[in-house]
Amino acid sequence: xxxxxxxxxxxxxxxxxxxxxxxxxxxxxxxxxxxxxxxxxxxxxxxxxxxxxxxxxxxxxxxxxxxxxxxxxxxxxxxxxxxxxxxxxxxxxxxxxxxxxxxxxxxxxx
Amino acid sequence: xxxxxxxxxxxxxxxxxxxxxxxxxxxxxxxxxxxxxxxxxxxxxxxxxxxxxxxxxxxxxxxxxxxxxxxxxxxxxxxxxxxxxxxxxxxxxxxxxxxxxxxxxxxxxx
DNA sequence: ATTTGTAGTTACTAAATAGTAACCAGTATA
DNA sequence: TATACTGGTTACTATTTAGTAACTACAAAT
Numbered sequence: 001x002x003x004x005x006x007x008x009x010x011x012x013x014x015x016x017x018x019x020x021x022x023x024x025x026x027x028x029x030x031x032x033x034x035x036x037x038x039x040x041x042x043x044x045x046x047x048x049x050x051x052x053x054x055x056x057x058x059x060x061x062x063x064x065x066x067x068x069x070x071x072x073x074x075x076x077x078x079x080x081x082x083x084x085x086x087x088x089x090x091x092x093x094x095x096x097x098x099x100x101x102x103x104x105x106x107x108x109x110x
Numbered sequence: 111x112x113x114x115x116x117x118x119x120x121x122x123x124x125x126x127x128x129x130x131x132x133x134x135x136x137x138x139x140x141x142x143x144x145x146x147x148x149x150x151x152x153x154x155x156x157x158x159x160x161x162x163x164x165x166x167x168x169x170x171x172x173x174x175x176x177x178x179x180x181x182x183x184x185x186x187x188x189x190x191x192x193x194x195x196x197x198x199x200x201x202x203x204x205x206x207x208x209x210x211x212x213x214x215x216x217x218x219x220x
Numbered sequence: 221a222t223t224t225g226t227a228g229t230t231a232c233t234a235a236a237t238a239g240t241a242a243c244c245a246g247t248a249t250a
Numbered sequence: 251t252a253t254a255c256t257g258g259t260t261a262c263t264a265t266t267t268a269g270t271a272a273c274t275a276c277a278a279a280t
Contacts, residue, residue, distance in 0.1 A: 001133065001236095002235095002236070002237090003133065003236085005157070005158045006133060009157070012208065012211050012212060012215065013137075013140060013204070013207065013208050013211065014137065014157075015211065015215065016207050016208065016210070016211035016215070017133055017136050017137060017207075018133070020207075021131070021132065021133040021136055022131060022132065022133065022237090023111065023113065023116060023127055023128070023131040023132065026127050026131055027123075027124065027127060030123060038256085038257090039256075039257055039258075040255095040256065040257075043257090047115070047119070047124075048115045050238070050239060050240085051257080051258070051259095052238075052239075052240090052258090052259085052260095053237080053238060053239085055257085055258065055259080056237090056238095065214070065216060071257090074247095074256095075245085075246055075247050075248085075255090075256085076245095076246080076247075076248090076254090076255045076256040076257080077245090077246095077255090077256050077257055077258080078256075078257085079256085079257060079258085085214075086210075086214040089210055089213070089214060090210060092206070093203060093206050093207060093210060094123070096202070096203050096206060097123065097126050097127075097130075097203060098122065098123050098126070100126070100196075100199055100200060100203060101122050101123065101125065101126035102122060103199070104175070104195070104196040104199060105122065105125065105126070106175060111266095112265095112266070112267090113266085132267090148226085148227090149226075149227055149228075150225095150226065150227075153227090160268070160269060160270080161227080161228070161229095162228090162229085162230095162268075162269075162270090163267080163268060163269085165227085165228065165229080166267090166268095181227090184226090184277095185225090185226085185275080185276050185277050185278085186224085186225045186226040186227080186275095186276075186277075186278090187225095187226050187227050187228080187275085187276090188226070188227085189226080189227060189228085
């Protein structure tokens, strides 16, 4: 997120929302989970995301220390991503969101 | 969120992110907490938010069933907001985010 | 008669986020 | 020689989100 009012807030909770409070990051973190995964796989697995947005979000996640990026000097290139300790520690929160949603979401059948 | 790919996703987790995955909603939910609060108070307490954005977000939170809005027919008008059961059930998740942030955030002193 | 107070709304503009399509490197394979 | 492969980048456009300032209603107090 570029909003400096969030990222430089004196409130730690606001800063936390500044790093994970958007729509793509929780999705990406959830898809990675506990595995090591390549860029192309993420691109293929996550519905609707574009390579541009995926690149941007991965970069921010890495900067914020949730993600580790390993680039192998091969051809064609291979780049692997996995969650850091910080990123892994966020997974239970995503699980809690799933449970919460399951319990309270009102499903409207179209 | 207006992104229909999130709100109409077949994946419940993606839909959940569609309702709370933005920067303002976690902040608003956290500020309301367990109390009953008026529009003007929210506007005063939440840093940087504008009345326009606050109105929009409150409306969406109400539509998604996280929030209850009580309008009293007085003059000047009085409107009170409080979290629904669903909204209250989301508070522990926000607490978990605070704990997570406290443990893992790397604080850079400017 | 004017100001105060509340909870907004409206029209317009600005900024942030996302989408599209083309392009790159360098080796391997057809 | 041309194409594929991977993990991007770039330039440009479109959409979404947010900010600004003015305005509304109605009653009470000044």
